[in-house]
Structures are given as C-alpha cells and as structure tokens.
Amino acid sequence: MWRGLWTLAAQAARGPRRLCTRRSSGAPAPGSGATIFALSSGQGRCGIAVIRTSGPSSGHALRILTAARDLPPARHASLRLLSDPRSGEPLDRALVLWFPGPRSFTGEDCVEFHVHGGPAVVSGVLQALGSVPGLRPAEAGEFTRRAFANGKLNLTEVEGLADLIHAETEAQRRQALRQLDGELGHLCCGWAETLTKALAHVEAYIDFGEDDNLEEGVLEQADMEVRALEVALGAHLRDARRGQRLRSGAHVVVTGPPNAGKSSLVNLLSRKPVSIVSPEPGTTRDVLETPVDLAGFPVLLSDTAGLREGVGLVEQEGVRRARERLEQADLILAMLDASDLASPSSCNFLATVVASVGAQSPSDSSQRLLLVLNKSDLLSPKGPGPRPDLPPHLLLSCLTGEGLDGLLEALRKELAAVCGDPSTGSPLLTRARHQHHLQGCLDALGHYKQSKDLALAAEALRVARGHLTQLTGGGGTEEILDIIFRDFCVGK
Numbered sequence: 001m002w003r004g005l006w007t008l009a010a011q012a013a014r015g016p017r018r019l020c021t022r023r024s025s026g027a028p029a030p031g032s033g034a035t036i037f038a039l040s041s042g043q044g045r046c047g048i049a050v051i052r053t054s055g056p057s058s059g060h061a062l063r064i065l066t067a068a069r070d071l072p073p074a075r076h077a078s079l080r081l082l083s084d085p086r087s088g089e090p091l092d093r094a095l096v097l098w099f100p101g102p103r104s105f106t107g108e109d110c111v112e113f114h115v116h117g118g119p120a121v122v123s124g125v126l127q128a129l130g131s132v133p134g135l136r137p138a139e140a141g142e143f144t145r146r147a148f149a150n151g152k153l154n155l156t157e158v159e160g161l162a163d164l165i166h167a168e169t170e171a172q173r174r175q176a177l178r179q180l181d182g183e184l185g186h187l188c189c190g191w192a193e194t195l196t197k198a199l200a201h202v203e204a205y206i207d208f209g210e211d212d213n214l215e216e217g218v219l220e221q222a223d224m225e226v227r228a229l230e231v232a233l234g235a236h237l238r239d240a241r242r243g244q245r246l247r248s249g250a251h252v253v254v255t256g257p258p259n260a261g262k263s264s265l266v267n268l269l270s271r272k273p274v275s276i277v278s279p280e281p282g283t284t285r286d287v288l289e290t291p292v293d294l295a296g297f298p299v300l301l302s303d304t305a306g307l308r309e310g311v312g313l314v315e316q317e318g319v320r321r322a323r324e325r326l327e328q329a330d331l332i333l334a335m336l337d338a339s340d341l342a343s344p345s346s347c348n349f350l351a352t353v354v355a356s357v358g359a360q361s362p363s364d365s366s367q368r369l370l371l372v373l374n375k376s377d378l379l380s381p382k383g384p385g386p387r388p389d390l391p392p393h394l395l396l397s398c399l400t401g402e403g404l405d406g407l408l409e410a411l412r413k414e415l416a417a418v419c420g421d422p423s424t425g426s427p428l429l430t431r432a433r434h435q436h437h438l439q440g441c442l443d444a445l446g447h448y449k450q451s452k453d454l455a456l457a458a459e460a461l462r463v464a465r466g467h468l469t470q471l472t473g474g475g476g477t478e479e480i481l482d483i484i485f486r487d488f489c490v491g492k
C-alpha cells in the first residue's frame with residue numbers, strides 16, 4: 001500500500017505535474033463574457049497605434065471590419081483594408097493579426113489592429129468596433145485580468161508585467177522581466193510542492209499510522225523537509241526589503257556640515273538645478289527630494305540642511321528635518337569639505353554621524369554610508385592629503401567634476417547591495433504582499449514544529465502552503481485530496 005506514498009513523494013520531487021497550478025488551465029469556457037476592445041498603445045498622434053480585442057466575438061469583428069468571409073492565417077501579419085461596417089467607409093489600410101485562443105495573451109480569441117496612429121483613424125476604428133454586436137470597451141487592466149483568469153499568468157507574473165510597464169530604470173526592467181518570466185512564482189511553487197509532500201506524509205501517518213506496512217521515518221522525513229524550507233524562507237525574508245526598494249526607489253540622503261557642497265552634488269547627480277547653491281552657509285533649509293536614475297537604479301535623492309547647532313529658528317527646524325530624513329535613508333552620502341577637515345563642524349560630523357553609521361553591524365536594516373570629501377580642487381597638489389585617520393572615503397570636486405566617475409561606480413556598488421542586483425541571484429520579493437505571505441508561511445511552519453498533535457501539525461502545514469499559493473494567486477485544497485486518492489492507491 002505504501003509504495004503509493006513513495007511513488008507520490010518521488011513524483012513530487014521530480015515534478016511531473018504542476019502541484020501549484022495557475023488559476024485554471026486551457027481555453028476559456030466558450031461564449032464566456034463579452035468581447036472587449038481598447039487602444040493598447042499610448043494616446044496621441046504617433047506612427048502606429050495598436051488596437052486589440054479579446055473574447056469570443058473577436059473573429060467576427062475582424063471579419064466585419066475587413067469585409068472578408070475568411071479569417072487571415074493565425075499569428076501572421078496581414079495587410080487589410082478596414083472599413084466602417086455601418087457606412088462601408090474606408091478607415092485605414094492596416095496590419096491585422098489573428099490569435100485564436102487559447103494561444104493568445106489572454107487565452108481567448110484575440111485580434112490586433114496595427115493602424116496608422118492619427119487620432120481620427122484610431123477613433124474611427126474604435127467606433128467601428130463598438131458598433132459590432134457583443135463588443136464593448138475594455139476596463140483598465142481587463143486584458144491582464146482575463147489572462148490571469150484563464151491561467152496564462154499567475155499573480156506574481158501579473159505583478160511583474162505591471163512593473164515592467166512602469167519600469168523607468170534598467171535595474172527595474174530586469175527585475176520586472178524576471179518576475180514576469182515566472183521566477184518568483186516557480187520558487188513559490190517549488191516550496192508549495194515540498195509542503196504538499198510533507199503534508200501527504202503527515203496525513204498518511206494520521207490515517208494509517210498503525211499500519212505495519214507504513215514505511216519508517218515518514219514523520220522524520222516531513223520534519224526534515226520543513227526544516228530545509230524554513231532555512232530557504234528565512235534567507236529570502238532577510239533580503240525582503242531589497243526588491244521593494246528596487247521597485248519604488250532607494251532613499252539616498254546627502255548630509256554634512258554647512259557649505260560642504262551638498263546641494264552642488266545633488267544638482268550634479270540629478271543634472272538639474274534642484275537646489276540653490278551659494279557661498280553662504282545655511283542655504284538649504286527644507287528637505288529637497290528628486291527622483292534620479294543612478295547607475296541604472298531608481299533613487300529618491302534628498303538634499304538636506306547642513307548640520308550645525310546654535311543657529312536661528314528656521315535653520316534649526318531645517319537641521320531637525322535633515323536628521324529626521326537621515327534616519328529613513330537606505331544610503332547616506334556623507335559630505336565634507338576636503339579643505340576644511342579640521343574645523344569643529346567637520347570633526348563633530350565625523351564623530352557623530354559617520355562614526356555611528358560605521359558602528360552598526362551589517363544587516364538588511366542597517367544603513368550604508370559613503371564618505372565623500374568634496375572640493376578636492378582646493379587641496380594643494382603637493383601638500384599633505386586629507387587626514388590619515390579618516391575612514392574610507394572618495395575625493396570629489398563638484399566644481400571640476402574630478403572624481404565623479406569614481407563616485408558613480410561606488411554608488412552603483414552600494415545601490416546593488418541596497419536594492420539587490422536583478423541580473424544575478426535569486427528572485428527578489430518586490431512587494432509587501434510577498435513578504436507578508438512568506439512570513440505567514442514561516443510562522444505556520446513554527447506552529448507545525450510546536451504542535452504535539454498531528455492533526456494540528458497537518459493544519460499548520462496547510463496554512464503554510466495556503467500562504468504560498470496565495471502568493472501566486474492559486475488556492476484550494478483539492479490538489480492534496482487528488483494526490484492522496486490517485487497516488488496512494490488507498491483501498492487497493
């Protein structure tokens with residue numbers, strides 16, 4: 001009888017079937033839902049605009065607009081004259097593509113019209129489509145919703161697609177593409193399969209524990225699998241904030257004593273005059289925030305007031321805001337005037353801000369810091385360099401641009417550590433939702449280990465697995481029943 005169990009375990013390990021399925025499989029139910037249409041390319045005058053439809057009446061709409069009895073060959077671009085079905089008036093000579101379901105983006109019958117991008121052409125074709133019975137304009141995100149409902153994309157892939165459309169920097173694009181390719185989903189599905197296996201072992205023990213035929217070590221096997229999973233989940237959760245930072249931008253804060261050249265650096269990095277630069281110490285008061293692409297990483301760069309005590313009320317408030325912002329920084333750009341290192345404000349800054357960040361033990365939540373000595377152009381070429389007791393630093397001149405390449409390279413390395421490098425390593429958790437479910441899974445595994453009662457232990461495994469399936473948007477306990485009855489040969 002228990003051959004069945006081990007066959008199951010072996011199969012699950014090899015993964016011949018998808019235990020972690022997408023929402024459903026195959027073609028949509030025939031005649032399900034309306035056929036939707038929309039302009040899929042951007043609004044406004046352009047060379048080519050793409051209008052698409054999805055749903056059972058797509059083929060009909062294509063035939064009506066091209067006044068043709070037959071559909072063009074599937075998945076091949078064909079040049080066709082489009083006419084208004086009501087008046088017969090020609091609208092455009094366009095490329096049309098016919099994607100019969102289920103081999104289409106949504107899994108339904110789809111059509112793409114690649115028309116000339118003039119507003120009158122686009123609105124003419126949209127109106128013509130609207131006049132075809134069974135067609136209606138699509139709602140926001142409805143094509144992707146249908147792709148999800150039809151099992152073409154799981155939830156993390158849907159999120160990856162959304163991120164790809166919104167990606168503004170290279171690193172964001174890489175991360176989104178990996179998620180759209182299903183890397184995070186596959187990882188979770190693999191974990192869910194491990195839990196399904198462990199659950200099958202525990203349930204087998206509950207039902208047949210007294211059975212002499214039960215192979216030994218079934219529960220130990222489940223415990224081992226759970227322990228290995230805990231380690232994997234823990235590693236991913238330690239990295240948890242990185243993917244989210246890459247999605248929404250890392251907080252980089254420029255700080256230092258007055259007149260170090262902080263605003264000059266912010267303007268240099270953002271390539272626009274964000275902040276006022278002047279020889280007067282205490283120029284910057286408010287926190288000035290600007291989004292920039294630094295070496296391919298999305299960054300929210302903040303300029304802040306120079307740190308000093310005993311100044312007027314307004315500047316004091318500026319200093320308070322600067323310190324507050326500093327606490328939220330993922331990466332601190334600490335700046336000093338290289339020609340003024342012996343001044344009390346420089347010494348104080350080194351002893352407080354720089355020393356305290358340097359003393360943090362490295363962990364995901366700890367801040368990173370780059371020390372930059374600006375105004376290197378003021379140092380005499382022959383004279384002694386900056387103080388020998390300084391922590392590691394970079395020399396820069398915002399005036400001449402010397403040292404900027406070195407700073408950008410150092411920033412790239414720091415940001416890769418802060419955001420994770422999407423070209424290498426395991427897929428990152430890009431949303432708080434991912435973190436929530438992985439943490440939920442890990443907590444449930446903790447309950448599993450503490451449970452003295454096997455029924456409660458099995459329930460904990462079900463909760464843990466539920467979190468993983470929710471992460472990819474699947475769900476249901478049908479699959480475990482399926483496995484027990486089909487692979488265990490119960491009743492044989």
Ligand SMILES: Nc1nc2c(ncn2[C@@H]2O[C@H](COP(=O)(O)OP(=O)(O)OP(=O)(O)O)[C@@H](O)[C@H]2O)c(=O)[nH]1
Nearest residue numbers: 258259260261262263264278282283284306398399
């Ligand atoms: N020689 C030289 N002068 C610089 C350099 N960078 C900035 N300055 C000058 O230093 C002065 C102060 O620059 P800011 O950018 O306003 O300095 P800050 O740190 O923002 O000053 P606060 O906002 O007042 O704290 C200005 O006169 C700049 O032109 C540099 O690399 N070399």
Ligand SMILES: [K+]
Nearest residue numbers: 278280281283
């Ligand atoms: K200044």
Ligand SMILES: [Mg+2]
Nearest residue numbers: 262263283284
């Ligand atoms: Mg300033």
